[in-house]
Amino acid sequence: MKHSFSNFKWFLILSILLSNFLGFSQDYYGPDERRKWLDIAENNIPSLKETIKHPIDLVKTIKDTNAFQVYKTESIGGLDDFYKTSLKTQSGIILDFGEHITGQFTFSLNTLFGVTDAPVRLKFTFGEVPSEVSVPFDPYPGGLSRAWLQDEIVTVMSIPSTITLERRLSFRYVKVEVLGSSPYFDFSLTKASVKATTSATSEITDLSATSSELIKKIDQVGLNTLSECMQTVFEDGPKRDRRLWIGDLYLQALANMYSYENHMLTKRCLYLIAALAQEDGFLYSNVFEYPSPHAQEGSPFLFDYAILYNVILRDYLDATGDTETANDLWPVAKRQMDHITTYLGEDGVFNADKAVKNKWWLFVDWNDQLDRQTALQGIMIYSMKGTLDLAEKLNKKSEVKQLPKWIESMSSGALKHLYDKDLGLFISGKDRQVSYASQSWMILADVVKPKKARNILHNLQDYKNAIKPGGPYLYHYYVQALIDSDLKEDARELIENYWGGMVKKGADTFWEVYDPNNEELSPYQFYPVNSYCHAWSCTPVYFIRKYPEIFQN
Ligand code: RAM
Secondary structure (H helix, E strand, C coil): HHHHHHHHHHHHHHHHHHHHHHCCCCCCCCHHHHHHHHHHHHHCCCCCEEEEEEECCEEEEEEEECCCEEEEEEEEEHHHHHHHCHHHCCCCEEEEEEEEEEEEEEEEEEEEEEECCHHHEEEEEEEHHHHHHHHCCCCCCCCCCHHHHCCEEEEEEECEEEEEEECCCCEEEEEEEEEECCCCCEEEEEEEEEEEEEEECCCCCCCCCCCCCCHHHHHHHHHHHHHHHEEEEEECCCCCCCCCHHHHHHHHHHHHHHHCHHHHHHHHHHHHHHHCCCCCCCCEEEECCCCCCCCCCCCCCCCHHHHHHHHHHHHHHHHHHCHHHHHHHHHHHHHHHCCCCCECCCCCCCCCHHHCCCCCCCCCCCCCCCCCCCHHHHHHHHHHHHHHHHHHHCCCCCHCCCCHHHHHHHHHHHHCCCCCCCCEECCCCCEEECCCHHHHHHCCCCCCCHHHHHHHHHHHHHCCCCCCCCCCCHHHHHHHHHHHHCCCHHHHHHHHHHEEEEEEHCCCCCCCCCCCCCCCCCCCCCCHHCCCCCCCHHHHHHHHHHHHHHCCC
């Protein structure tokens, strides 16, 4: 008996060694656990509310240097006549649905005279903003797939007919062009509609009557943004990338907590991300639902998103009291902490260069000039604190005994090596760069107390060459840092100026990228492919509703 047990032991050791040697790695969570998580994710797919929407106007776009991206729309009226008039004579016309919509587009054609002796070829171009139905897409200079742009060519073989485009679309405007038709008959477009979908179904409470008109508008546009992104997952953008990203989820879940309260959707997303983790247990930054749930395998490991997962889980637990889910997913949160020390120096400072050299993606923001070291240091401390809090709530502190020590060494490391006393600012990287990202994350990580944080933020505002946020994702964290430092007035002004700036430029939903001084800014070298209804931009909803004393007075 003894003999066979020791044989078995040797067999086990040898097979582990062999599998390591041959490069077979083990699945960190195991297939059964993953299956269970996927099943839970599936059981929590929300049913989508469907609403039929119709165009409300006909418009044309005109160039105007004062308009957002130099294009604005102008009503040309006559929608009723449009449906009765030859489409051939109206090619290029734009239908305006009056609001941002996500859903499936249906249209009908009818003959006006003659016999349909040939197919009809139509092109529909869908735009979230006027520029998308104005700027030619080709030759396409963008860095992402050309196919994200929403232009669809349809060949209609017989008339009358009603056709629904297969692709789900996200837009307010649709341009209709006739690319081919027969001279022997004529036809009109008699109907156009969209079956709009969302999983944001609950009633929203009104803001207090003392709220300014601008704040009410910002809140509404934020709600539109969030509800459009709420489909069967929290999508980052219903036009693009139509998938679940951890960073976007974090901010959507916050806004959702103070508005639609669809916690089931958050739960589904948390399970989905967990089930689709890398084999070594660390998380992929983004996952897709179709054709079957899968992660973007092969994409670089996005460290800041992976560790923010833990904070989402903690917040979810706080909002729902659902300890079953939190306990279920605790191993995932715990595992994310194992990378804290991977590139941590003896001095308690994160070695960002080394991480990047080893192909980690440090995101933080889209601004290319940003040195990400100090921001990451802050995010690491922030997420360790969130994890510790989660552990406490689940009675699992003993499983993360290392965290208090790391928090302490990274906080003092930051103050010692990343804080410039003369400037009164945190610096980042070998060029000692000063940025909004570094200050915001250090403050959110509570490395400095509010009084010092206030000074830092004042110094930052006075510092001419500080690297500014490249988009709404980082602006969110900056606003939170202002609030945490008791700079409430500044926080309100920022929401009013930045998000309010989009509103004033006609936003129906908030944009993925927005630089007031460069409206054609795009991380993808072609601004029409930007997403103009983007998850991470919806957070004024969270701020306005969480802090009524700041925003609703
Ligand atoms: C883009 C998307 C997404 C974001 C990532 C990092 O592809 O805008 O929302 O999370 O970048």
